[in-house]
Amino acid sequence: LVPFCFIFGVLFWSLVEYSVHRFFFHVQTSNYWWNTLHFLFHGCHHKFPMDDMRLVMPPAGAVPIVMMVYGTEYLMFGYELAAVALAGSLSGYVVYDMIHYHCHFSEFTNKYEWLRRIRSSHMHHHYVDATRGFGISTPTWDLVLGT
Structure with missing residues (x-):
């Protein structure tokens, strides 16, 4: 049961990653405070995708997700x-x-075909169509859910 729970956790994370990115980071807001919060958590990453200071989720945002x-x-x-x-x-x-x-800062992703595809999908999400390609580490949920 222990290995199953560990594997479940890895797979569950991929669904959480997709869901948070699609339904929270890309939500359409009209309220000033929600717009500000949205920009701080993800909008600035899209505005400046190659800024390494805006790449990782700040702890204040990560803690509620982990909880x-x-x-x-x-x-x-x-x-x-x-x-x-x-x-x-x-x-x-x-x-x-x-x-x-x-995906953002290394040529390492060019060494392996599967990482090249992930990088290509993520860069497409940033520069072409932000309504598709919400999975970063895996395209599984994008394929299953048609995004």
Whole structure:
């Protein structure tokens, strides 16, 4: 059961990554405060995609996401196995962050075809069509959900 919970956490992170990016970071807002919050959390990354100071989620934004992830895993698996699932989710987050960094600032993504495709999709999201390509570390949910 332990390996299953870890793998679940990794896969669950990919869904969280997609969902937060699509439904929170790309929400259309009309309220001044929501617009400001949205810009601080993600809009500035789209306005300045090659600014390495605006690439990673600030801790103030990451903590509520981690709490929701852990809360969901706790409800599903209980205390001990939720810790294993959270380790998987946090591992998925680190992989996501590394891939995202390399998409923007490294030639490493050119070494492997699958990373080239991920980088191409992410750059398309930034420079061509921000309504598609919400998955950074994997295109799985974009394929499943048609984005």
